[in-house]
Amino acid sequence: xxxxxxxxxxxxxxxxxxxxxxxxxxxxxxxxxxxxxxx
Amino acid sequence: xxxxxxxxxxxxxxxxxxxxxxxxxxxxxxxxxxxxxxxxxxxxxxxxxxxxxxxxxxxxxxxxxxxxxxxxxxxxxxxxxxxxxxxxxxxxxxxxxxxxxxxxxxxxxxxxxxxxxxxxxxxxxxxxxxxxxxxxxxxxxxxxxxxxxxxxxxxxxxxxxxxxxxxxxxxxxxxxxxxxxxxxxxxxxxxxxxxxxxxxxxxxxxxxxxxxxxxxxxxxxxxxxxxxxxxxxxxxxxxxxxxxxxxxxxxxxxxxxxxxxxxxxxxxxxxxxxxxxxxxxxxxxxxxxxxxxxxxxxxxxxxxxxxxxxxxxxxxxxxxxxxxxxxxxxxxxxxxxxxxxxxxxxxxxxxxxxxxxxxxxxxxxxxxxxxxxxxxxxxxxxxxxxxxxxxxxxxxxxxxxxxxxxxxxxxxxxxxxxxxxxxxxxxxxxxxxxxxxxxxxxxxxxxxxxxxxxxxxxxxxxxxxx
Numbered sequence: 056x057x058x059x060x061x062x063x064x065x066x067x068x069x070x071x072x073x074x075x076x077x078x079x080x081x082x083x084x085x086x087x088x089x090x091x092x093x094x
Numbered sequence: 095x096x097x098x099x100x101x102x103x104x105x106x107x108x109x110x111x112x113x114x115x116x117x118x119x120x121x122x123x124x125x126x127x128x129x130x131x132x133x134x135x136x137x138x139x140x141x142x143x144x145x146x147x148x149x150x151x152x153x154x155x156x157x158x159x160x161x162x163x164x165x166x167x168x169x170x171x172x173x174x175x176x177x178x179x180x181x182x183x184x185x186x187x188x189x190x191x192x193x194x195x196x197x198x199x200x201x202x203x204x205x206x207x208x209x210x211x212x213x214x215x216x217x218x219x220x221x222x223x224x225x226x227x228x229x230x231x232x233x234x235x236x237x238x239x240x241x242x243x244x245x246x247x248x249x250x251x252x253x254x255x256x257x258x259x260x261x262x263x264x265x266x267x268x269x270x271x272x273x274x275x276x277x278x279x280x281x282x283x284x285x286x287x288x289x290x291x292x293x294x295x296x297x298x299x300x301x302x303x304x305x306x307x308x309x310x311x312x313x314x315x316x317x318x319x320x321x322x323x324x325x326x327x328x329x330x331x332x333x334x335x336x337x338x339x340x341x342x343x344x345x346x347x348x349x350x351x352x353x354x355x356x357x358x359x360x361x362x363x364x365x366x367x368x369x370x371x372x373x374x375x376x377x378x379x380x381x382x383x384x385x386x387x388x389x390x391x392x393x394x395x396x397x398x399x400x401x402x403x404x405x406x407x408x409x410x411x412x413x414x415x416x417x418x419x420x421x422x423x424x425x426x427x428x429x430x431x432x433x434x435x436x437x438x439x440x441x442x443x444x445x446x447x448x449x450x451x452x453x454x455x456x457x458x459x460x461x462x463x464x465x466x467x468x469x470x471x472x473x474x475x476x477x478x479x480x481x482x483x484x485x486x487x488x489x490x491x492x493x494x495x496x497x498x499x500x501x502x503x504x505x506x507x508x509x510x511x512x513x514x515x516x517x518x519x520x521x522x523x524x525x526x527x528x529x530x531x532x533x534x535x536x537x538x539x540x541x542x543x544x545x546x547x548x549x550x551x552x553x554x555x556x557x558x559x560x
Contacts, residue, residue: 060307061111069118069307072300073125073249080255084396091393091448 096184100305102177107309113234113317115307120227120246122304123182126297127189127223128253130158130216131399135261135274136286143283144205154213156493158192161217163490166225170483171338173222178230178308185223186301192216193294200286212290223301224250224486228466229479233311236475237320239467240418244410247463251403257293258399264289330419330539334547335476342484344542346472349535354465355488355495356532357425360433360525361458362496364451365402367504367518368395374513375441381512386444397448401455409460410467418468422536425457425464430529432457437522441515462489472542499524 059065098104133155140151173181195211198204227246235242262274269285281289316322322333341347364371369391373384386394413421436450465485470478500521507517 060115060309061108063112066112066115066118069115069303072303073118073121076125076256077121077249077252080252080257080259081400083259084255084400087396088393088400091390091397 096176096180100176100180100183102175102180102310105177105179105309106312107315109312111309111311113311116227116231116234116309117242117245119178119182119304119308120231121249121252122300122307123185123223123226124246124249125253125256126300127185127220128250129257129293129297130155130162130220131251131254132257132261135258136265136281136289139265139272139281139283139286140200140208142280143200143286144203146205150205154208157209157213158217158220159493160490161214162220162224163487163493165218165221166483166486167221168483169218169222170225170480171477173225173483174229174338174477174479177310178226179305181222181226182301182305182308185219185226186298186305187219188215189219189223189301190294190298192219193290193297197287197290197294200283200290203283221483221486225479225483227304227308228482229475229477230308230310232466232470232475232478235317236322237317238411238414239470240414240464241407241411243466244407244463247410247466248403248406248459250462251399251406251459255399255403261289261293264292330417330541331471332474332541332547334544335474336472336481336542336546337548338477338480338484340546340548341473341477341481341542344546346539346542347481347485349539350465350468350472351485351488352535353422353426353532353539354461354485355492356528356535357422357429357458357461358489358492359496359499360429360529360532361402361455361461362492363500363521363525364454365398365458366497366500368398370511370513371518372447374518375447375515376444377514380508380514394448394451398451398455401452402459405456405459406463409456410463413460413464413467418464418471419536419539421460421464422468423533425461426529426533426536429454429457430526430533433522433526433529437519437526472539476548 137148137151140146140154141148144151169181192212192215195215196208197211199207199209199211228243231242231246232239265281265285266272266274268288269282271279272281272285273279336344369388372391372394373386373388376386377384409421409425432450432454436447436454440447440450466478466482469481469485473481503521503524504513504517507513507520
């Protein structure tokens with residue numbers, strides 16, 4: 056199990072799992088922020 | 095007793111383990127519990143569903159934040175002793191139970207069940223979850239503790255960025271009449287139940303994933319090329335160890351408590367009123383029209399969230415290079431000057447207003463994220479999680495004091511929607527005063543006296559004690 060968890064592929068998946076939601080949040084927030092400058 | 099697979103012994107990493115797997119584990123937990131700052135999305139729906147006041151609904155959030163501080167204080171030693179996997183698992187159980195009991199409360203129309211669920215149970219999950227990865231990250235990254243804890247605590251700020259739009263979309267999915275982009279649109283109680291149950295399922299998976307992948311370093315482990323003697327060379331960094339029991343007897347603990355309390359209270363001054371603040375700062379006289387629309391004000395709230403999140407990572411990472419005490423001098427000293435400028439000339443230009451608010455909020459986030467590394471520097475790694483947990487009571491206190499100071503002053507100034515920049519000045523000046531108090535407290539921080547150090551601790555192995 057340690058070998059699987061420690062593989063580069065698994066580490067990439069783990070980072071993707073936390074990065075994708077964060078990116079979604081950032082994009083959604085950026086859209087909201089853009090309204091501040093386009094009013 | 096916890097099952098064997100949760101024990102610290104079962105989470106010790108084997109040789110060659112890649113430490114870059116630990117930040118995603120920490121982020122999985124912090125991104126989940128960061129949802130607590132996205133409660134405003136469904137606040138109006140809650141008020142409508144329970145036919146309750148804003149204060150009664152706001153009380154759910156207040157209970158959660160108070161329980162965060164209390165559970166972090168009470169459970170810190172257990173978290174350090176039991177290891178991150180057990181702590182993340184227990185945190186997930188409490189956080190998810192909070193949503194489930196909360197959903198039951200909404201479905202049955204019993205507000206007290208929401209207090210008990212999301213507020214009390216969820217708050218315990220928040221406290222344990224917040225501190226669960228901190229000491230583990232510090233042990234995996236003895237060379238860059240600010241970067242490591244900054245990454246995790248950035249996740250807490252990011253959690254709201256994710257949960258806020260996600261909750262809006264989910265409410266729209268469960269209630270076709272609800273449109274989150276339309277001002278005044280309110281979701282039904284049934285949609286709230288669906289939202290709580292869905293978030294419970296998502297966070298259960300996410301947090302358990304974090305618990306599954308987290309590992310603690312083996313005894314004697316240190317990063318390749320890391321020389322512990324370089325840590326010893328810095329005056330404000332100890333290589334000795336202080337227990338949580340002894341830490342709370344030192345003046346340094348209380349000075350840092352004041353630092354955190356002042357920094358958080360001042361930040362809440364802007365966050366709490368962000369939407370109304372920008373509209374009132376650019377209002378055409380008392381009771382007049384604001385030049386900032388409600389949609390633009392919502393954009394300002396989003397901008398502050400990004401500044402808060404970015405500050406956690408950027409400033410905490412910077413503290414590894416410039417030192418913890420100097421960076422808090424900037425958070426509090428430069429922060430006080432910026433706050434003063436914000437209060438006096440902030441309404442003269444929207445660009446200036448935004449720039450000042452962004453830097454102030456980045457300092458607020460930085461103050462949160464740098465504190466674990468500051469504790470590591472002063473008290474060592476032995477029980478840094480437990481000491482951090484005890485210090486988070488300052489957050490709970492600030493969560494009560496900040497809004498209380500601001501709202502009591504604004505209530506006397508006039509009705510919401512009629513205020514102008516000048517009405518905020520007394521409250522903002524109080525926040526400047528608090529930042530100055532925090533600055534002085536930080537100035538007084540000195541290395542911890544040797545009489546509090548644990549006997550027989552080997553400084554060379556500090557970074558590797560599991």
